[in-house]
Amino acid sequence: MARVIAITNQKGGVGKTTTSINLAACLVEAGQRVLLVDMDSQANSTSGLGIDKNAVETSIYHVLIGEANLQEIIRPIAVDFDLAPSNPHLIGAEVELIQTLAREQRLKNALQPLREAYDFIIIDCPPSLGLLTINSLTASDKVLIPIQSEYYALEGLQQLLNTIELLKRSGLNSTLDIEGVLITMYDQRLNLSKQVMEEVESFFKDKIYKTVIPRNVRLSESPSFGQTIIEYAPDSSGAQSYQQLAKEVLSREG
Amino acid sequence: MARVIAITNQKGGVGKTTTSINLAACLVEAGQRVLLVDMDSQANSTSGLGIDKNAVETSIYHVLIGEANLQEIIRPIAVDFDLAPSNPHLIGAEVELIQTLAREQRLKNALQPLREAYDFIIIDCPPSLGLLTINSLTASDKVLIPIQSEYYALEGLQQLLNTIELLKRSGLNSTLDIEGVLITMYDQRLNLSKQVMEEVESFFKDKIYKTVIPRNVRLSESPSFGQTIIEYAPDSSGAQSYQQLAKEVLSREG
Numbered sequence: 020m021a022r023v024i025a026i027t028n029q030k031g032g033v034g035k036t037t038t039s040i041n042l043a044a045c046l047v048e049a050g051q052r053v054l055l056v057d058m059d060s061q062a063n064s065t066s067g068l069g070i071d072k073n074a075v076e077t078s079i080y081h082v083l084i085g086e087a088n089l090q091e092i093i094r095p096i097a098v099d100f101d102l103a104p105s106n107p108h109l110i111g112a113e114v115e116l117i118q119t120l121a122r123e124q125r126l127k128n129a130l131q132p133l134r135e136a137y138d139f140i141i142i143d144c145p146p147s148l149g150l151l152t153i154n155s156l157t158a159s160d161k162v163l164i165p166i167q168s169e170y171y172a173l174e175g176l177q178q179l180l181n182t183i184e185l186l187k188r189s190g191l192n193s194t195l196d197i198e199g200v201l202i203t204m205y206d207q208r209l210n211l212s213k214q215v216m217e218e219v220e221s222f223f224k225d226k227i228y229k230t231v232i233p234r235n236v237r238l239s240e241s242p243s244f245g246q247t248i249i250e251y252a253p254d255s256s257g258a259q260s261y262q263q264l265a266k267e268v269l270s271r272e273g
Numbered sequence: 274m275a276r277v278i279a280i281t282n283q284k285g286g287v288g289k290t291t292t293s294i295n296l297a298a299c300l301v302e303a304g305q306r307v308l309l310v311d312m313d314s315q316a317n318s319t320s321g322l323g324i325d326k327n328a329v330e331t332s333i334y335h336v337l338i339g340e341a342n343l344q345e346i347i348r349p350i351a352v353d354f355d356l357a358p359s360n361p362h363l364i365g366a367e368v369e370l371i372q373t374l375a376r377e378q379r380l381k382n383a384l385q386p387l388r389e390a391y392d393f394i395i396i397d398c399p400p401s402l403g404l405l406t407i408n409s410l411t412a413s414d415k416v417l418i419p420i421q422s423e424y425y426a427l428e429g430l431q432q433l434l435n436t437i438e439l440l441k442r443s444g445l446n447s448t449l450d451i452e453g454v455l456i457t458m459y460d461q462r463l464n465l466s467k468q469v470m471e472e473v474e475s476f477f478k479d480k481i482y483k484t485v486i487p488r489n490v491r492l493s494e495s496p497s498f499g500q501t502i503i504e505y506a507p508d509s510s511g512a513q514s515y516q517q518l519a520k521e522v523l524s525r526e527g
């Protein structure tokens with residue numbers, strides 16, 4: 020039975036996609052079967068793995084509006100590593116879903132038949148708290164929150180926690196829990212990074228991962244080659260930190 | 274008659290808020306009267322100027338749903354520098370606006386009576402192409418597009434240009450034009466920065482500003498003090514580049 024983890028934070032550019040792709044790749048390297056679901060209309064997880072989003076005919080959009088099932092859109096990336104791609108159609112999904120039945124549970128229902136086929140299902144979320152993120156949170160067991168080592172990154176956390184709390188109380192997903200909080204783009208030369216780290220530690224206490232992702236240019240270069248960090252630069256600090264994170268996620272099993 | 278400029282790019286974390294606050298401040302320094310409108314539910318422009326978003330009772334949300342007029346919510350930041358603040362209520366606005374009359378023109382109508390009172394109205398947009406961004410584009414004369422010097426930043430440009438084109442053809446704003454494209458967080462030591470710059474130059478040709486905003490830690494520190502870059506670190510490369518940008522925007526008058 021797959022563990023479903025949503026990678027989410029409505030603040031933009033904090034490393035959601037970078038974490039989704041590279042955590043998935045490192046879990047596969049550690050022997051897990053992983054499905055990555057791209058729930059962002061920017062389709063960065065899709066293009067970051069070398070797939071042309073404009074050439075994707077049926078995507079997660081068609082699954083959400085009921086025109087395809089998930090099995091039909093899944094593409095193999097590597098052995099034991101599959102992707103449910105996005106494409107620009109997803110821009111219209113939030114408005115279209117508003118009038119549909121069980122609009123918050125479309126992704127959860129679509130994932131149900133596939134949970135036996137994977138060990139992990141990772142969901143890359145868009146930078147908003149709209150229906151696509153609500154669908155992702157409703158479908159997930161746990162939430163992994165990437166936090167950039169910057170001032171604005173702290174600002175939005177309370178809103179995110181409120182949304183998770185509302186979702187739990189609404190009955191849409193009463194067992195949803197925070198898997199962990201991940202510090203990204205950490206630069207040990209900057210005071211700002213240290214200050215943000217201290218604030219996050221006092222706010223989240225034991226929920227924060229011991230693994231910290233450093234700022235590492237290899238991480239921002241790898242998507243332009245359509246490769247994960249362990250393919251593109253296996254000896255980089257970026258690759259090592261995501262391998263470390265995969266170990267920590269596995270050790271927090273269940 | 275104020276020039277209304279929307280600062281937009283649906284890619285997250287590219288420098289929309291940093292550009293909105295600091296371009297506004299540098300235009301004020303150059304003798305202009307400026308209104309900054311925060312159209313993002315994260316309210317980063319509001320908090321970046323030192324205002325507690327949770328203490329803001331009536332915000333741009335109340336203006337969009339018709340419960341307040343813009344004049345009532347405006348706060349002075351400095352002489353000739355006003356802010357129309359946001360607060361977390363704005364999260365619900367996209368869904369609530371869907372059923373309202375003239376839902377795309379709410380901001381445009383609200384700004385109309387104030388256009389004589391300012392020389393510039395700057396609108397900070399959220400990282401999405403939903404109704405809040407559509408409202409901002411409909412209300413604007415021009416669009417300023419910040420582009421981070423990263424691979425994913427190039428990916429989303431076509432979608433943004435398509436949205437602007439659709440908006441023009443729909444009649445919502447047939448004269449909307451791109452004011453300029455701004456390269457942000459440029460690091461001259463990185464090949465990736467140079468590559469992205471070349472791609473953007475060949476894509477946008479003369480629309481790209483000569484001013485390039487360098488990666489400068491002072492820019493990410495200043496919001497934690499509630500200050501603009503020219504108050505916090507007037508001699509920094511960040512301050513100088515935004516002062517340079519203000520000059521370029523003024524020289525492109527009308």
Ligand SMILES: Nc1ncnc2c1ncn2[C@@H]1O[C@H](COP(=O)(O)OP(=O)(O)OP(=O)(O)O)[C@@H](O)[C@H]1O
Binds near residue numbers: 285
């Ligand atoms: N640890 C890191 N070191 C250096 N660059 C990074 C790191 N993590 C991410 N990046 C780069 O920073 C940018 C933002 O990261 P990413 O796109 O993964 O964030 P996101 O949260 O998914 O953004 P969005 O909100 O638009 O979905 C990207 O260009 C990415 O390549």
Ligand SMILES: Nc1ncnc2c1ncn2[C@@H]1O[C@H](COP(=O)(O)OP(=O)(O)OP(=O)(O)O)[C@@H](O)[C@H]1O
Binds near residue numbers: 170291
């Ligand atoms: N030139 C720069 N040098 C260094 N840091 C910067 C620069 N510009 C912006 N930043 C920092 O990068 C982060 C992202 O910038 P900002 O929040 O302005 O982007 P945004 O596009 O408004 O994000 P969102 O999509 O969430 O609205 C912030 O923490 C900001 O302080």
Ligand SMILES: [Mg+2]
Binds near residue numbers: 063144
């Ligand atoms: Mg992303």
Ligand SMILES: [Mg+2]
Binds near residue numbers: 289290291317398399
């Ligand atoms: Mg912003």
